[in-house]
Amino acid sequence: MGPELTFRSGLHDVVPTTFGYIGVGLAFGVVSRTSHLSLWTVLLMSLVVYAGSAQFIITSMLLAGSPISAIVFSAFLVNSRMILMSTSMAQYFKRYSLATNVGIGSLLTDETFALGMNKLNDTGHKLTPVWFNTANVVAYLVWAAATVAGALIGNLITDPKAFGLDFALVAMFLGLLYLQMISDRSKKLGLQLAVVAFVAVAVYGLLIFLSANFALLGGTLLGCLFGMVVARWR
Known part of the structure; x- marks a missing residue:
């Protein structure tokens, strides 16, 4: 690109x-x-x-x-x-x-x-x-x-x-x-890897209670929140 x-x-x-x-x-x-x-x-x-x-x-x-x-x-x-x-x-x-x-x-x-x-x-x-x-x-x-x-x-x-x-x-x-x-x-690799790992765990956990599509949406939103909080904390 x-x-x-x-x-x-x-x-x-x-x-x-x-x-x-x-x-x-x-x-x-x-x-x-x-x-x-x-x-x-x-x-x-x-x-x-x-x-x-x-x-x-x-x-x-x-x-x-x-x-x-x-x-x-x-x-x-x-x-x-x-x-x-x-x-x-x-x-x-x-x-x-x-x-x-x-x-x-x-x-x-x-x-x-x-x-x-x-x-x-x-x-x-x-x-x-x-x-x-x-x-x-x-x-x-x-x-x-x-x-x-x-x-x-x-x-x-x-x-x-x-x-x-x-x-x-x-x-x-x-x-x-x-x-x-x-x-x-603009973002450190460590932060990006942390967000990826968090989303993976979140989606896996949500699959216990929700359908795959809702688990994906929920995991995405939680990942955005997690990334924002960690970025501001740092």
Whole structure:
């Protein structure tokens, strides 16, 4: 990454993250085809829902004959973390129009959020719609293409896990976390490691009482509070 916030730099910065989209997208396409969803259904879901974990859940619930209301509510819970991410990212686009903010927020994903947070370390904590829209749109198109490709080859791959496709998203997030920690010079590495460890323990503890999605949200909020308190104490 560099300090540029142009279309070209947005394209350059987002390309490495697309490999994660490709791996998970192929896995979803394969799973959807083995679940007897049509190619057009796969494409439409990827363009409208645009959420890997939610799409896997929707597919399984459709296969089980779940009511639409339950499917919509489940998809909302799975993606409720995006409320926190959008709120955090919105502060960098206050001087832009509502339409611009809605456009950026509509295509925001875990990956482009992490990419944006990493980019802040090189740009003096500034972002532009051109850079972010480029990253968002490229990721959006790659995801849709990957899911369709997975659906097309769904009859050839019966077990995506045999190729490690189910681990692609985890591996990508580990890489983004590593880049965030080594590039953020405003915070000491020890503090960042402490927050990561605290969040991991908090989520593990909350899983005893809450669902995975609520545990993730709770762990994130507690991690923010923990980091703020420790940073001020130091």
